[in-house]
Amino acid sequence: MKILVVGKGGREHALLRALLESGQEVELYCHPGSDAIAEIAEPVEAGGVAELVGWMLGKKIDLCVAGEESYLVKDEGLANLCADAGIPCWGPRKESAMLEASKAFAKLFMQRHEIPTGKAWVCESIEEAQDAIGGRFPTVLKFDGLAAGKGVAVCGDEHAANEFLTEVFSRKRFGGGKLLVEQYLEGPEVSIFAAVSGENYEIFTPARDYKRIGEGDQGPNTGGMGAVASRQLVTAEELARIDSEIVKPTVDGLIKDGLEYRGFLYFGLMMTADGPKIIEYNCRFGDPECQAVMPLVQGDLAQYCLEGAQGHLNSELLTFDNGWSVCVVLASAGYPESSSNGDVISGLDELEGARVYHAGTKKEAGQWVTNGGRVLAVVAGAESREVAVEKAHAEAAKVTFDGSQRRADIGILHF
Template identity: 40%
Template sequence: MNILILGSGGRESAFAWKISQSPKCQKLFIAPGNAGTKQYGTNVNLKVTDFAGIKTFVLSNDINLVLVGPEEPLVKGVHDFFLADEQLKGIPVVGPQQEAAQLEGSKDFSKQFMQKHNIPTAAYKTFTKDTLQDGLTYLATAGLPVVLKADGLAAGKGVLICLTLEEAQQELVEMLAEAKFGEASSSVVVEQFLQGIELSVFVMTDGTHYKILPEAKDYKRIGEGDTGLNTGGMGSVSPVPFADAAFMQKVEEKVIIPTIEGLKKDNIPYKGFIFIGLMNTNGEPWVIEYNCRMGDPETESVMPRIESDFIELLLGVAEGNLNEKELTISPKTAATVVMVAGGYPGEYLKNKVITGTENVRESIVFHAGTGTDGENVISTGGRILAITTLQDSMFTALQQATADASRIYYDGMYFRRDIGFDLL
């Protein structure tokens, strides 16, 4: 099979690494890819939202399956674009259609969906510029801390946890009246704050059947001890010790099944991944958010634990027979340490030469924000590399990933040395 992956980050690197191992994979293309994805397939200089360019490439390279990594092309309707085109409609796309992608593309849509289908989630209200005064009044009655979420896509930065009423009211004004997150915050969800410990649960579905992939926990804050600014993710661990069989059964019964059934009841077709951000509150799962794709850096910890042929699973999603496919999961622990640019998540250093990746012994180096300059691999993004290892114990995995990250060098290099230590 000839397969095209859309995307350029660590998640897409992990997909490419896994897919390239399948005997079913004849040719693998990654658009646009990065300096690391070249070792698994061929990079293609295409933007993930250039649907016309993607069409031309898919037809001229006899592509049999398209796997969509990031959320933006899904929310903008890449799957619908394929279905509406006579030449493309027979080529399967793994990733939901535009309406289903609203589970991530609109916080208000997803909250309404959860409420309608009795899926446990925090109490909320949604406000716009026109109802800003009502929002300010509502905040005065809401408990603290309170969570403000930009309704649309804000590159992972549109969620604020406010500790005081003054802060919450000021942020609401900035989001709605001053467009703090642009179009994304033209409406804002004000939500009750849930206390507990977070984890990510991943589901593959063909719209009827589903498989639960390995769960993971990611670490969002830039600083050790979970301090400082939020980032796209500084590391991840899978499995998650507190997500035992009893807890995961609750997740399946109270969240996963009602989600799949709710999509069916609402006549929303869904072929792809559902990423469920959960809070474990006193042993009960509460949904914080849905995403319509796999997480990053969680994918880098999830993929090494999947022992089955990943292309078989993707075909199961595309062909509607996922229930007939086998999913085997390794009992080992995967740990991922993300290496970022100096200054990230603020203004960060770019175009720094990366050395030492060849010294990494026991880990996989997944590239994220990297490119090439002649013979050199250079940094191009905020999150640069994801170092993942698979080991028998969590302690060994965390130690190994951290040690291997230390073997790599670039100017301004930074990574957290405490990923997963709260779970030990």
């Protein structure tokens, strides 16, 4: 089976590794890829989405897997162009991917289909946002668009809120766009992933990620400094409620709205005292949650995604390990405000019993060096959370580079 995965980060590295381990003969390609990904998948160059789909036609690609979200809404949309070309794509069409591309679109969808969520106000200026906040703190501010996981701020006071509002409206850090002021919800966060193919869906292993740069959830938001995944993360009763109140109504809502969906769908949830409430959707696997979840997925993922992209979800192709998986991210100096490139990475050959996924690296003169904000993800698993935590942190500590940032409380905090 010839498969192209679209993206270049740690998530795509994890997906490609899982596809390679599917148990059948696969020929893997990736666009744009990375030096690490090139060791298991052939990189593909293309000037845009249309050119990439043209390459897929010429290469007779059997399946396209959307890893990175931007391609789903770029130009005509990756899945849309694949459909026009007759190429199965595991990723939603552009109009459905608006669930992630526009926070306002998603919030209206939730309200329309009575899916539990916090209150929100859409604002087009600093003044409108300040009026919507109305002196209520903490408050949640979200840029209405794609922002690589950095377009959300939980503000504890007026100063923090005004700083973020200035970033959005005056400095236009994320480009032009609106902003949502959202009700602050309290409780433990849980990431739920579902494979969706039309009216059918299957919930994968739940996860919890750690967004802030510093231990104890201090400092600015990042793309994610680590994650823990397990079927034991929520109780059977909690998962049943999440399914009936949030996942199923979302899938039913997509059908009612005429939004075709085939691919992974992420539900960012807050487990409040009133029950689960949805914070946001992502129209792909989370990062770094994917790196934590994929080692727990067993079976033929390649065939599973192909059949799902063709409209049939075959749950018999996969099984899920009931243990725990802990993912520890190593970030470069300056992250998340900036990143340090070219720092030599040492210790990778010393790791035992752990997986390493490359997010921001490149190879120079035979050595791995940093090439981005989040550099590596070290993942270890075990039957118990405590053992998985110990293994993941012990192995991550073996990897060093100048300015390395790593949270020592991944898998410990919030438990």
